[in-house]
Amino acid sequence: GQQLNQSPQSMFIQEGEDVSMNCTSSSIFNTWLWYKQDPGEGPVLLIALYKAGELTSNGRLTAQFGITRKDSFLNISASIPSDVGIYFCAGQESGTTYKYIFGTGTRLKVLA
Amino acid sequence: KAGVTQTPRYLIKTRGQQVTLSCSPISGHRSVSWYQQTPGQGLQFLFEYFSETQRNKGNFPGRFSGRQFSNSRSEMNVSTLELGDSALYLCASSSQGEYGYTFGSGTRLTVV
Numbered sequence: 001g002q003q004l005n006q007s008p009q010s011m012f013i014q015e016g017e018d019v020s021m022n023c024t025s026s027s028i029f030n031t032w033l034w035y036k037q038d039p040g041e042g043p044v045l046l047i048a049l050y051k052a053g054e055l056t057s058n059g060r061l062t063a064q065f066g067i068t069r070k071d072s073f074l075n076i077s078a079s080i081p082s083d084v085g086i087y088f089c090a091g092q093e094s095g096t097t098y099k100y101i102f103g104t105g106t107r108l109k110v111l112a
Numbered sequence: 113k114a115g116v117t118q119t120p121r122y123l124i125k126t127r128g129q130q131v132t133l134s135c136s137p138i139s140g141h142r143s144v145s146w147y148q149q150t151p152g153q154g155l156q157f158l159f160e161y162f163s164e165t166q167r168n169k170g171n172f173p174g175r176f177s178g179r180q181f182s183n184s185r186s187e188m189n190v191s192t193l194e195l196g197d198s199a200l201y202l203c204a205s206s207s208q209g210e211y212g213y214t215f216g217s218g219t220r221l222t223v224v
Contacts, residue, residue: 003154033212042116042202042204042218043202044215045212045214048211090155096168098143098160098162099145099160099170100213102155102157103154105154
């Protein structure tokens with residue numbers, strides 16, 4: 001099935017460090033979403049982006065909708081142990097409705 | 113308000129059997145989507161229902177089917193189970209016009 005390219009696949013960081021991850025697509029997207037999934041649970045929506053160039057924050061999280069509409073970035077500042085989990089980007093392709101394509105995920109591990 | 117409820121949480125079935133998974137969306141949400149999550153393939157879109165109508169469908173074989181009832185609750189059925197159907201099946205709901213989903217905790221299906 002179709003998926004977005006998300007990188008990095010996994011990362012170990014020290015508590016207090018900043019984290020960056022990104023998502024790219026070969027096609028144009030209308031909407032970008034970022035989710036976090038904890039073990040044994042469903043993904044939880046962190047940030048939603050609706051237009052090109054948009055920069056949105058949610059606490060220590062900041063995400064941007066790329067100007068080309070083919071990419072998005074998520075930054076986490078001053079990471080803490082509870083940031084551990086898998087982060088997914090998701091997008092809705094231009095010309096499609098009622099369906100989101102998900103990235104392959106970035107597994108984040110924070111070392112105290 | 114109550115979240116998205118999926119039942120059962122865990123299920124073990126034998127190859128060749130069929131299985132039905134249930135999803136109760138957030139009250140007032142009329143759109144229900146289903147995803148299959150596996151380690152190798154990530155989250156793959158199965159289908160989306162709104163007001164008892166399937167509006168979009170992913171690239172899965174006909175063994176995977178779903179339906180939505182008038183109260184917006186949804187069921188997903190997989191017939192003639194194969195080992196490769198072992199996965200976490202996630203249901204997500206949203207209200208019309210709202211971007212992004214709220215996911216349930218999923219049903220972990222193991223086919224032996």
